[in-house]
Amino acid sequence: MTDEFEDCGNGEPEGSLEIDFDRAHPARMYDYLLGGRTNFDADREAADRALGANPTLRVAARENRAFLLRVVDHVARSGVRQFVDVGTGIPIEGNNTHDVAQAVRSDARVVYVDNDPIVLAHAKALLAGDPDGRTAYIDGDLRDPGSIVEHPAFVETLRLDEPVALLLVAILHFVADDEDPASILRELTKRLPSGSRMVISHATADFDPVRWAGTVRAYADAGITVRPRSRSEIEALFEGWEIEEPGLLVLSDWRPAPGAEPVDPILASCYGAVARKL
Numbered sequence: 001m002t003d004e005f006e007d008c009g010n011g012e013p014e015g016s017l018e019i020d021f022d023r024a025h026p027a028r029m030y031d032y033l034l035g036g037r038t039n040f041d042a043d044r045e046a047a048d049r050a051l052g053a054n055p056t057l058r059v060a061a062r063e064n065r066a067f068l069l070r071v072v073d074h075v076a077r078s079g080v081r082q083f084v085d086v087g088t089g090i091p092i093e094g095n096n097t098h099d100v101a102q103a104v105r106s107d108a109r110v111v112y113v114d115n116d117p118i119v120l121a122h123a124k125a126l127l128a129g130d131p132d133g134r135t136a137y138i139d140g141d142l143r144d145p146g147s148i149v150e151h152p153a154f155v156e157t158l159r160l161d162e163p164v165a166l167l168l169v170a171i172l173h174f175v176a177d178d179e180d181p182a183s184i185l186r187e188l189t190k191r192l193p194s195g196s197r198m199v200i201s202h203a204t205a206d207f208d209p210v211r212w213a214g215t216v217r218a219y220a221d222a223g224i225t226v227r228p229r230s231r232s233e234i235e236a237l238f239e240g241w242e243i244e245e246p247g248l249l250v251l252s253d254w255r256p257a258p259g260a261e262p263v264d265p266i267l268a269s270c271y272g273a274v275a276r277k278l
């Protein structure tokens with residue numbers, strides 16, 4: 001069944017879009033795992049099957065979103081004021097990349113990219129940034145990197161003579177090996193100047209292969225490819241870039257918030273790092 005999208009009770013969707021409510025989508029499953037309201041029966045059923053295999057998947061989702069917010073704050077404080085957030089996700093009021101970046105630097109510029117029509121419907125909420133900065137939204141697919149870097153919103157929003165932070169937070173595990181993530185990354189980053197950053201967070205089965213085999217099956221049953229990668233496979237995605245301190249770590253160990261309780265790596269089950277273009 002497809003239908004005209006009007007409102008899903010979270011943000012202010014604009015216009016009408018064809019949404020397939022019968023098919024689960026990663027953005028809406030993730031929203032459900034985070035306790036959001038922008039998800040439908042197919043998303044909830046698929047996410048519940050994944051939770052059956054991996055009962056602590058909600059912890060991984062929360063740790064991932066917390067990492068996104070910490071890493072944007074860190075990168076903005078280190079002097080970067082331009083961000084490309086590929087795999088934006090459904091906006092969370094006050095807790096999006098531009099909210100964090102523009103709280104550090106009001107002139108921060110953010111280009112959001114996602115391939116889910118629901119995220120597109122909420123793009124207006126993503127565009128409500130600080131008037132000193134700029135925000136833009138591209139309805140685009142990571143697997144077609146040329147359509148992102150050549151898009152007018154990318155070209156007109158970013159200055160490629162100063163560093164850009166490319167955020168790939170919880171998206172690369174939706175790219176299969178035969179879709180060649182390494183070549184996608186080369187294409188996406190080839191015009192970024194030296195000093196640019198690349199941030200990756202990525203699911204791993206390193207700590208619990210059985211749970212993750214079940215998670216992969218649950219997503220596959222919903223028509224979604226998930227490819228968890230080992231620490232060394234994720235490290236290889238940074239080839240040609242210098243991973244910054246504190247390194248490629250389980251997300252909860254990456255610059256944890258002061259006073260944060262330690263999290264068992266089995267629960268977080270994602271690695272993350274920031275790297276610098278030489």
Ligand SMILES: C[S@@+](CC[C@H](N)C(=O)[O-])C[C@H]1O[C@@H](n2cnc3c(N)ncnc32)[C@H](O)[C@@H]1O
Binds near residue numbers: 027119
């Ligand atoms: C798990 S969510 C992560 C959202 C956000 N980055 C975060 O970490 O909180 C993955 C996001 O990637 C998007 N996505 C998945 N595959 C994509 C692709 N090939 N191109 C663009 N976006 C994609 C989904 O629509 C979803 O919004």
